Amino acid sequence: MLEFNFTPFPVIETERLLLRRITNDDVNEVFELRSNPETMKYIPRPLVKNAEDALAHIAMIDDKIVTNVGINWGITLKGKPKLLGIIGYYRMQPENYRAEIGYMLLPEFHGKGVIPEAVNRLIKYGFGDLKLHSIEAVIDPENFASEKVLQKCGFVKEAHFKESEFYEGRFLDKVIYSLLEPK
Secondary structure (H helix, E strand, O other), rough: OOOOOOOOOOEOOOOOOOEEEOOHHHHHHHHHHHHHOOOOOOOOOOOOOOHHHHHHHHHHHHHHHHHOOOOEEEEEOOOOOOOOOOEEEEEEHHHOOOEEEEEEEHHHOOOOOOHHHHHHHHHHHHHHHHHHEEEEEEOOOOOHHHHHHHHHOOOOOEEEEEEEEEOOOOOEEEEEEEEEEEE
């Protein structure tokens, strides 16, 4: 079985991006991301309502890192500390050598190749550093932008679950994409 250890925190670079630890200094950007109905449209979680909620979200992210059960990075452009988005591994399954990747980005940065660049780098990190065998992504079937990102990064549609999650009084479908470790 895999054992994850995120200490020291792995800062990751790409050509344009710096993926770094999220801190309380990012509270305004986390609030902006998690309170925006557009960025949260396909994420069945409550919107944050204030800075306190955003700080609680940052604390939850930090707790998962400290306990080695999940890891999130703040997405920034190199040389600019402002948080543009969040990307990370969730629902890690060390017994199955599998983890779920997820991401969100401020709307003004959509369509600029930021997420595919970050996802491709985290795929390398997942297979190379974490020793995962497979990476999954769970998306809303209406989230065509995310679907395009995943396909562009080599993910394959694995399943479409009908009305499998109950959230805010209605049943939601979910689609699973996955990527196997290259042989």
